Amino acid sequence: MKQQVFILNDVNETRAWAREFAKSLRAPQTVALHGDLGMGKSEIAREIIKTLRGENTVVPSPTFTIVQNYDGISHFDLYRINDTSELEEIGLQYAIDNDITLIEWPDIAKDKLPANTIHVFISENGMGRKLVLQ
Numbered sequence: 001m002k003q004q005v006f007i008l009n010d011v012n013e014t015r016a017w018a019r020e021f022a023k024s025l026r027a028p029q030t031v032a033l034h035g036d037l038g039m040g041k042s043e044i045a046r047e048i049i050k051t052l053r054g055e056n057t058v059v060p061s062p063t064f065t066i067v068q069n070y071d072g073i074s075h076f077d078l079y080r081i082n083d084t085s086e087l088e089e090i091g092l093q094y095a096i097d098n099d100i101t102l103i104e105w106p107d108i109a110k111d112k113l114p115a116n117t118i119h120v121f122i123s124e125n126g127m128g129r130k131l132v133l134q
Contacts, residue, residue: 001118001134009128014040017131018047025052025100027072030114032106035122040129041104044120045075048102062104066090072098078105087112 008014025031025048033041046059053070062068062077067090069075074095081087087109095101096114103109106119121132 001116004133006131006133007125007128008131011040011043014043014129015047018044019051022048022051027100028096028098028114030096030101030103030117032109032113032117032119033102033104033122034106034119039122039124041122042077044122045102045104048100049073049075052100067092067095069095069099072100074099074101076101076103078103078108081105081108084108084111 006017008017031048033044035041042061049059049070050057052073057070059070059075060068062075063079066078066080067074067076074091076090076092076095081090087093092101092109092112096112103113106113119134121134123130
């Protein structure tokens with residue numbers, strides 16, 4: 001994938017971007033969401049899931065459950081994972097092989113990610129966010 005850069009000025013632009021991006025995803029596809037706390041990783045994942053599974057889909061953050069499944073979409077938050085051996089226990093490889101897989105804090109799983117993973121790097125850009133897709 002050729003690198004793409006997006007400047008998003010507010011949460012509404014971020015949501016709109018995520019809705020458009022969601023339309024391009026087909027299983028199996030992995031999306032790694034990189035960024036510091038509060039950068040919008042969960043917001044992007046939430047909009048992708050709602051776009052693909054319906055606006056009324058309840059999408060809690062998987063911070064404490066580590067993974068949430070939505071009929072072919074798996075949303076992982078690996079922030080609390082300390083050992084790569086835990087990745088098998090939570091079903092990461094199955095999700096990667098079968099689902100649209102959204103991964104927040106993907107660094108611990110970097111050796112498990114497929115070559116075609118879409119990496120989304122989110123950073124502060126003045127009043128908004130800069131998204132870099134690789």
